Amino acid sequence: MWRNYLTVGLRALSKNKVYAVVNILGLAIGLAACLLILLYVRYERSYDEWLPGNDRIYQFQSTYQSKTTSDHFENQGAPYVTKAALLKDFPQIEHATYFGGGVRVTLLKDGRAYTTDDAGLTDSPFFDVLPLPMARGDHQALVQPGTVALSESQATKLFGTTDIIGRTLTAMAMGVKADYRITAVFKDLPKNSHLAIDTLIRADFPSLYAQGHNAEFLTQWGWTGGWVYVKLRPGVDVAALNTQMTAWEKRNIPDTYDEGKPQNIGDERDYALVNVRDVHLGKAQRAAMTTGNDSATIATFAIVALLILAMACMNFTNLATARASQRAREVALRKVLGATRRQLVTQFLGESMLLAALSMLAALAFTEVALPWFAQFLDADLELHYLGRDGMLVPVLALIVLVGAAGGIYPALYLSRFEPARVLKANKSASEAEGSGRLRSGLVILQFAVSIGLMICTAVVYGQTLYARNLDPGYDREGLVQVSGISSEAFEGRQEALIRSVKALPGVENAGRTGIAVNTDNTSSTTVRVTGRSDPVDIGIYSADPGYFPTMGIRTLVGRTFDRNRPADDMTTPFPEVPAAEKALAARGANVVINEAGVKRLGFASPQAALGKTLRYGTKDEYGGSMLLTIIGVVADSRFRPINTPIEPILFYWNDNSAHWLVARFKGDPAKVSADIERIWRSMAPDVAFGARFADQILERGYRRMEARGQMFALFALLAIIVGCLGLFGLAAFTAERRTKEIGIRKVLGARTGNIVRLLIWQFARPVVVANVIAWPIAWWVMRDWLNQFDARMALGPLPFVAAGLLALAIAVVTIGGHAFRVARTNPVHALRYE
Structure with a gap:
């Protein structure tokens, strides 16, 4: 039985090559977009999962809310003094460490000064809390003050080799120059980490800050110049710990006095422990070591990819129901010969699964080709594995089943319900099988609504980027250089x-x-x-x-x-x-x-x-x-x-x-x-160390993330348009085929080629016009909220909406225009011989 189903399915695809190509290509594009975004989402959510014991490692974050203004920000950093207070009051903490120092660290080698934003001081055995992977040495490397650990890249840059255990590195902080013994070289941190560290200096904080005339830094609750990390004991409930932070603040943050009135800096600050896996996508993006992301952005791109996949499934449903008339007699004969509706549904769902499987093979090929470019574009270490912990085999099989079922369930139910008597009676043409075009029109409308919405989003994102570039910053950014230190x-x-x-x-x-x-x-x-x-x-x-x-x-x-x-x-x-x-x-x-x-x-x-x-x-x-x-x-x-x-x-x-x-x-x-x-x-x-930066280059780097988001939307909009046009072309081909006799009669009665072309074009252009009515308000609402995150923003005028609508209409006309013109020029004699 299954062999028979497979044979029938392959014959149906080979008999209707246009149908097969349109469906397979459309589904392949949708599946490839879905796979790429799935890899991206998985990557974004994998940050710091590589750290051993990550479920017990937490960053201590602070939140500031002004009592007198609306100023509010979430901060990944915390004052140095908080570490000792945490260890004193919470025995649930096994280890704690501090990294940063609030000072610029300069490394001295061979008479040259080097500086890096990823160098910092630590006051304790750092690797007890954050066990970074080691290239040389072990996690006991920073037990004693006066020691230093370097990343592989930093070691190679300074010494030309990573075999440097026991050698000396000179560093300067707050004007204090000292020699540190190298005790470890750790592996370069992967890109999917919120940590950015290439030099860890274990310093004697009281002595160093006293020499640097900055001892107040060690006791001030209002100075944030670094990061506090803790490792909890097994089984500790971090939510219960965070509920105790308000009382902890009152016990530890001292009052200050203004004209005899007590004030407390803790009244404007709150603290919480955040797991390292949640830092990258967390609310706190201020004072971050690396550029973070937000869950809303990840969810947006995931939703867009699913919409493109849904459009491909709509194509399948559309074309399957449009060509239902061609299989009406087949269904009727099968029913006469004893086939049950359940068997017919199984057959058509099987054909849908077959189509989904073939599309997945093409999608995997597209993904393999596009992945290197996509990873470079996102600056992410994206890899496609089929087996293992991060293997994609299970998601791939699940997508085949889901897409096959989603795209095939309605056509299967629709085709299997035909009544043999009505289809097989002598005066009933196959082209007159029952069925309304409302569903197909509705699906075309949804497809183009998604495409138009993505085009509007792309236009607004690029418009805001241009607005930001041309916005007067209040100073002259041309010919301006700044040097720190x-x-x-x-x-x-x-x-x-x-x-x-x-x-x-x-x-x-x-x-x-x-x-x-x-x-x-x-x-x-x-x-x-x-x-x-x-x-x-x-x-x-x-x-x-x-x-x-x-x-x-x-x-x-x-x-x-x-x-x-x-x-x-x-x-x-x-x-x-x-x-x-x-x-x-x-x-x-x-x-x-x-x-x-x-x-x-x-x-x-x-x-x-x-x-x-x-x-x-x-x-x-x-x-x-x-x-x-x-x-x-x-x-x-x-x-x-x-x-x-x-x-x-x-x-x-x-x-x-x-x-x-x-x-x-x-x-x-x-x-x-x-x-x-x-x-x-x-x-x-x-x-x-000398480090000059030019204002125009600094601003250019600031726009890159916004531009990248616009390019992502543009890519998705292009994919959505391609999928929509494939479906529109296939639907136009089948509809024109069903109307061959009508077109012949119209030509015999005097209709010109232009009249027929306009007739066919309007039939498919009308849903695109309706799609604008749906897409415009939704896109306006989404982009209004997106623009509201900017302090200065472009006006959300009608131009992006009208331009996207006209572009979608033009694309639809071009897609079906050539086919409509070819059909309209057909000799009426051939058309009237159709039956």
Whole structure:
């Protein structure tokens, strides 16, 4: 019986080659898209699963919610002091470690300074918590201070080999240079990890931070400069631990006092343990080591892939019901000869499974060919395995069954219900078998609604990308270079000389120092009080010297910026702190500049109204006392962060000790300017790594993720259009075949070729028009929510919707136009001989 079913199925496919090709190709495209996205989703959800014991390893995250504003963010980092407090209060924690240090680490080798964002300090045996895979050495490598572990790539870069156990590496942090003994080389971390580490330095934190005059970092609850990880004992309920965090905060975070009133930083912060497998797709993406993702994006692409697969199944249903008339007599004869409806359903479902299996073979071939490109495009280690833990054999077989059943169940039920008497009676034509075209029209409408919706999404994403590129950031991004590391102690007392030397270079027009530059990750905020008001206000606070604003090209709206000839503008005091100098500064006060967002945050009606107003900064109980700040100018808002981050209200002050970046404005060859600045840099501080970044390149990297999302939507839209057009072409071919006699009669009665072409085109163009009515509101709702995540966004006008609708209509017309023209030109004699 099964052999007979297979024979009949293969004969049916070979007899209708157009039907077979359209269905197999359409299903193959849908299945290939589904397989690629399945691999991508599985990859995104596999982050850090490679870590042994990952179910017990947690990152300690913090959440900030301002009491006075709507400022809110989830932070993967945590203050250093939290680690000791966790170990003290929670015996459920087996081990804990800290990584980061809040400082820039410079590696020194052969007279050259190297720096990397992936180097950091640790205060304890790091591998007890995070057992990274080892290339050389073991997990006891960082038991003692004064040791260091390198990744394979870092070891090869510095030493040319990984056989370096026992050798010495010199590193500098906070101006403190020390030698560290290399005790391990760990394997390069895979891409599916939220960790980004190439150098782990086991330091003596109290001694190092005391030498670096930064001992406060170890005790401050408001300073986040690294990551805390814990390993729980077996069987611990992490949800129960997280419920105790509020009480833990109250026990450990001390009160501070403002004019005698107690305040607690814990009132604006919450803490929680998050499993390492959930970090990559978690809510906290601030202070992340690597670029994370979000579950909504993953779910969106998965849904789109399923929609394309559903479109392919619709093609199968559409074409199977359209050609039902050709198999009506076959069904009737089988019933007369004793076939039951169950047997017929089984036969047609079997044919559907056969078609799905053939399509899957083609889909696997497409996937194998496209996977290297797809993996490179996503910068992901995607691999297709059929067997093993990550094998795709089971999903492949499941998809064959699901797709075969989904695409074949309705045609099987539809074909098997034909009544033999009605079909076989002498005056009943096979082409007149019962059946309405409403279902087929409905499926075509759904197919093109999906295609139009994806085209709209693609247009909006690309439109927002272009909008972001052309948006005025509030500064001149052309010819702007920034260099980090100017706050190093190696430049102490020589920063001004460095600025003068840079400004004297050919092509350099201006230079300055700052605590905030283009897309820097640092965040600094404080609380001030407007004179005459009692409520405190949170506002960002960053340093800027007199050269910063003209170098950046930031416009002054009212008042002025800092002037070297006005001592009251300068808040720089000796470092380390000298009590007398701090008290003198607090007593005399200082001048500050705010941006437009700062005007609104502080509650002033306009920039002009803010000019000359005073703010109270600090508390009477703090070291040096509180200080009166006078607003001397208001500058235009500048977008230093990505476009999805709101513009920060900022208070600029001039303090050279807090300036971490050198910025320079230039004309000419960027490479030459960078080389000239590096030459001066190395002549003054050879132990400080040099790393120049150009503003336009920084912004370009910021747009890549948005562009990648747009390209993904464009790819899916193209696949959806191809699948939809395949179905439309096949449906048009069968419909034209059924209307051959009608077309012949129309031509005999005088209809012209153009009339018949328009008739056939309109029959299939009408569902596309209706599809727009469905797709437009859904796409508008989805893209409106997507655009709302951006602080600045394009207007969601009618152009993407109208353009997508017209493009879909044009594609449909082109798809069926050629076929309609060929049918319309057929000789009526042949058409009337059809029966």
